[in-house]
Amino acid sequence: QVQLVESGGGVVQPGTSLRLSCAASGFTFSTYATHWVRQAPGKGPEWVAVISYDGSHIFYADSVKGRFTISRDNSKNTLYLQIDSLRGEDTAVYYCARDQLEWLLSYSMDVWGQGTTVTVSS
Amino acid sequence: QSALTQPASVSGSPGQSITISCTGTSSDVGGYDYVSWYQQHPGKAPKLMIYDVSNRPSGVSNRFSGSKSGNTASLTISGLQAEDEADYYCSSYTSTIPYVFGTGTKVTVL
Numbered sequence: 650q651v652q653l654v655e656s657g658g659g660v661v662q663p664g665t666s667l668r669l670s671c672a673a674s675g676f677t678f679s680t681y682a683t684h685w686v687r688q689a690p691g692k693g694p695e696w697v698a699v700i701s702y703d704g705s706h707i708f709y710a711d712s713v714k715g716r717f718t719i720s721r722d723n724s725k726n727t728l729y730l731q732i733d734s735l736r737g738e739d740t741a742v743y744y745c746a747r748d749q750l751e752w753l754l755s756y757s758m759d760v761w762g763q764g765t766t767v768t769v770s771s
Numbered sequence: 772q773s774a775l776t777q778p779a780s781v782s783g784s785p786g787q788s789i790t791i792s793c794t795g796t797s798s799d800v801g802g803y804d805y806v807s808w809y810q811q812h813p814g815k816a817p818k819l820m821i822y823d824v825s826n827r828p829s830g831v832s833n834r835f836s837g838s839k840s841g842n843t844a845s846l847t848i849s850g851l852q853a854e855d856e857a858d859y860y861c862s863s864y865t866s867t868i869p870y871v872f873g874t875g876t877k878v879t880v881l
Contacts, residue, residue, distance in 0.1 A: 696870035696871065699869060757819055761816035
């Protein structure tokens with residue numbers, strides 16, 4: 650079945666780096682844009698970044714620009730999020746999500762992973 | 772870019788209809804027909820319920836409907852059921868960043 654599975658979260662110290670992964674299965678990963686969305690404890694979702702199906706177009710939320718890097722490896726059906734200089738406010742569940750339309754950005758996300766938790770604490 | 776504004780909570784009895792509003796500006800909700808709605812149960816990932824203002828993905832009950840007027844979008848749940856109790860979030864394309872979510876609405880079935 651269509652599935653996204655995130656990994657790589659954990660408890661990390663402020664100032665360190667982390668790379669999250671999202672493994673896709675059950676659909677042609679290389680034809681869909683994919684997103685990272687995070688949700689801090691007790692808060693609503695916050696869109697973080699999106700990468701086009703071929704990696705040629707990338708957009709970030711202002712709050713993460715310069716510290717977060719989204720990338721993908723279509724040969725491995727995997728999406729990544731590199732997070733540098735981690736801060737307390739980065740503590741959240743990080744979800745990857747598939748854009749609804751093939752090839753394009755549709756402005757909605759129809760398949761979500763279960764999330765991976767990142768806790769930034771000293 | 773500020774989050775879109777939603778009421779913190781909405782409640783209704785089984786069988787009733789409720790409507791959740793999502794207010795933005797002409798730079799997001801009012802300027803584009805790219806409003807989506809997501810349902811989130813505790814501990815679960817969001818689920819897409821409505822896209823492009825009023826379209827339902829395959830498998831979503833027709834009890835869920837969406838609309839927009841000016842800078843405010845709305846999600847209506849008709850024939851309210853116990854399983855509809857969840858948090859609901861709107862989202863919209865914006866002219867500054869691609870996506871912004873709403874503040875969220877907790878729906879309680881009385």
